[in-house]
Amino acid sequence: SAELKADRQFVLAAVAQSGGALRYASAELQADREVVLAAVAQYGGALEYASAELKADRQFVLAAVAQSGGALRYASAELQADREVVLAAVAQYGGALEYASA
Numbered sequence: 001s002a003e004l005k006a007d008r009q010f011v012l013a014a015v016a017q018s019g020g021a022l023r024y025a026s027a028e029l030q031a032d033r034e035v036v037l038a039a040v041a042q043y044g045g046a047l048e049y050a051s052a053e054l055k056a057d058r059q060f061v062l063a064a065v066a067q068s069g070g071a072l073r074y075a076s077a078e079l080q081a082d083r084e085v086v087l088a089a090v091a092q093y094g095g096a097l098e099y100a101s102a
Contacts, residue, residue: 002026005024005025005026005029006025006026006028006029008029008032008035011025011026011029011035012034012035012038015035015038015039015042015046016038016042017042018042018043019038019039019040019041019042019043019044019045019046020039020043020045020046020049021039022035022036022039022046022049022050023046023048023049025049027051030049030050030051030054031050031051031053031054033054033060036049036050036051036054036060036064037060037063037064037067040064040067040068040071041067041068043068044064044067044068044069044070044071044093045068045070045071045073045074046071047061047064047068047071047073047074047075048073048074050074052076055074055075055076055079056075056076056078056079058079058082058085061075061076061079061085062084062085062088065085065088065089065092065096066088066091066092067092068092068093069088069089069090069091069092069093069094069095069096070089070093070095070096070099071089072085072086072089072096072099072100073096073098073099075099077101080099080100080101081100081101081102086100
């Protein structure tokens with residue numbers, strides 16, 4: 001229900017079990033740093049469902065790729081070209097280099 005998708009505690013519990021559940025969260029919660037980081041910690045690909053603002057937030061993406069290097073795939077193009085962000089992602093998961101842009 002829309003009510004559950006907007007319930008922060010419910011969504012936090014859901015993404016802790018399955019990060020991909022972030023796709024069903026309200027737009028407000030997809031922009032919530034704590035909720036999105038909890039989702040990414042469980043499943044790096046959950047960054048795909050984060051707000052555009054979070055995907056372009058350097059400090060946030062650094063924290064996300066430190067937990068799951070593959071999350072680099074869903075970072076903004078600018079951050080995919082950011083040396084420090086790419087190095088942090090690759091340090092966590094070597095295969096993340098595939099998502100770096102020149």
